[in-house]
Amino acid sequence: MHLPIPQHPLKTEVIFCVRGVASPLLANVYLHYVFDLWAQQWRKRHAHGGMIIVRFADDTVLGFEYESDAKRFLVEMRKRSEAFSLALHPEKTRLIRFGRYAALNRKERGQGKPETFNFLGFTMICGQKRTGGFQLLRRTRRDRMQATILRVKEDLQRRRHQPIPEQGRWLGQVVRGFYAYHAVPTNYPALVVFRVRVAQLWKHALIQRSQRARRTWKQMPRLLDTWLPRPRILHPWPERRFDVKHPRWEPCA
Numbered sequence: 115m116h117l118p119i120p121q122h123p124l125k126t127e128v129i130f131c132v133r134g135v136a137s138p139l140l141a142n143v144y145l146h147y148v149f150d151l152w153a154q155q156w157r158k159r160h161a162h163g164g165m166i167i168v169r170f171a172d173d174t175v176l177g178f179e180y181e182s183d184a185k186r187f188l189v190e191m192r193k194r195s196e197a198f199s200l201a202l203h204p205e206k207t208r209l210i211r212f213g214r215y216a217a218l219n220r221k222e223r224g225q226g227k228p229e230t231f232n233f234l235g236f237t238m239i240c241g242q243k244r245t246g247g248f249q250l251l252r253r254t255r256r257d258r259m260q261a262t263i264l265r266v267k268e269d270l271q272r273r274r275h276q277p278i279p280e281q282g283r284w285l286g287q288v289v290r291g292f293y294a295y296h297a298v299p300t301n302y303p304a305l306v307v308f309r310v311r312v313a314q315l316w317k318h319a320l321i322q323r324s325q326r327a328r329r330t331w332k333q334m335p336r337l338l339d340t341w342l343p344r345p346r347i348l349h350p351w352p353e354r355r356f357d358v359k360h361p362r363w364e365p366c367a
Contacts, residue, residue, distance in 0.1 A: 282341030305345030
């Protein structure tokens with residue numbers, strides 16, 4: 115669906131904080147009735163422009179065509195949350211300009227590049243295609259990657275006396291697991307960085323246990339090609355996935 119050019123395109127990032135202890139399953143059911151159903155009704159009754167809602171557990175992203183809708187929804191959502199003993203995360207709940215017109219609108223106001231936001235382990239960035247059109251860039255969050263690399267380093271220290279094939283099989287599983295989630299279009303540079311960092315950690319661990327460091331260095335390219343898969347994109351582009359699953363694009367529509 116092509117929406118008219120918005121005057122004030124905004125995106126809202128919302129994090130719910132549940133007061134008290136509840137399992138993720140119960141919290142998800144609770145938010146379905148507290149937030150999901152209410153937000154759908156709000157969109158039908160009060161939204162003047164387009165509105166998009168994406169929620170995963172307690173992490174929610176909303177897109178609004180008009181700034182007035184975004185501000186009104188945020189005020190009413192705070193009241194709704196308080197009525198059910200919920201609170202919006204004070205640091206992660208914010209309104210930002212995001213989308214194909216965000217860069218132009220911020221430039222007209224003398225501001226810098228559009229703000230980014232984090233969602234489900236990725237940093238979302240307003241990018242540009244080679245042809246000049248808008249493109250959503252997804253990059254692995256830097257803090258998440260650093261945390262994963264730190265865990266690999268700690269585990270590798272405990273495994274440094276294992277045989278090289280055993281280490282290689284384990285590291286290959288780690289790299290493939292990272293690709294399985296993060297190998298999305300536009301995120302290829304992060305895949306390359308992760309593989310390089312893992313390779314560096316492995317080389318350092320092998321050098322620590324051997325006095326023949328020069329020989330180990332010469333063997334590294336062969337070891338990496340044998341055990342660490344090269345980065346490649348595994349997931350389709352969002353529009354391709356949408357075309358396949360959305361009933362509007364099926365032949366019977």
